[in-house]
Amino acid sequence: MIIKARHFARLSGIAVITVLLAGCASRSSSLAEKEINTTPAAYAKLIDGIHTIPEVDTSGIDAAMLRQRVDYPTDEPAGTIVVNTAARHLYLVEGDGKAMRYGIGVGKEGLAFAGAATIKRKAEWPHWRPTQNMMDREPARYRHLASGLAGGLGNPLGPRALYLYQGDRDTMFRIHGTTEPETIGNAVSSGCIRLINQDIVDLYSRVKIGSRVVVVQGGRALSS
Missing domain, CATH: 2.40.440.10 (L,D-transpeptidase catalytic domain-like)
Structure with missing residues (x-):
């Protein structure tokens, strides 16, 4: 029973980590898409010598x-x-x-x-x-x-x-x-x-x- 409990806890931990990582990936993907749609790289901030x-x-x-x-x-x-x-x-x-x-x-x-x-x-x-x-x-x-x-x-x-x-x-x-x-x-x-x-x-x-x-x-x- 102790072994099964430990196994269940380990699987639960993996599941939680997976969900958290999936959530980060989803947020990052959405942000990247928004940035691409609203700020094309060609028109991003450009540092040019002493001017930006x-x-x-x-x-x-x-x-x-x-x-x-x-x-x-x-x-x-x-x-x-x-x-x-x-x-x-x-x-x-x-x-x-x-x-x-x-x-x-x-x-x-x-x-x-x-x-x-x-x-x-x-x-x-x-x-x-x-x-x-x-x-x-x-x-x-x-x-x-x-x-x-x-x-x-x-x-x-x-x-x-x-x-x-x-x-x-x-x-x-x-x-x-x-x-x-x-x-x-x-x-x-x-x-x-x-x-x-x-x-x-x-x-x-x-x-x-x-x-x-x-x-x-x-x-x-x-x-x-």
Whole structure:
């Protein structure tokens, strides 16, 4: 009887441990699924030097605006950036009919340029100053910033900027980050082509000085 009692106690203990472990596994699995659904790894908090780029809540952003590899047949060579302002998408051509696609927000400056250009400058945590047009259009908002802002989390260019040139002429057209990720997929009052900060960091790491950029406005690009 003593042996049977000990055996029963041992089996009961194993059963309790099994239930507890099952409960932990269930809670961990549910938490993991929630984290995956609400905070894609691509938009998690990103430590970037002395700055920490905050996690982006993507629940209010159209899924089509999030970074993804897509089918993209084109005659443009791998490494080319194609900006389609009407579709609110930027494509980095990878070749073999594929491209990395990023959602973009478009400002008035971003709608003022079409054609081909070259990336001649890249900057991390760039300095920013409003253009004359921005100060003239919204003086109360921008005039006091005429001397510009140093790079940082409150800088409208975000953590990275790509500067487009035609020959030696700066087009004043930029591809950059944003302080307002919720505007991705929309037309906004100011700025050029803005990406979610995690996306511009990713794009910046993939492109080189000298990369070709083609900007399409209203369905067609103007050659340069």
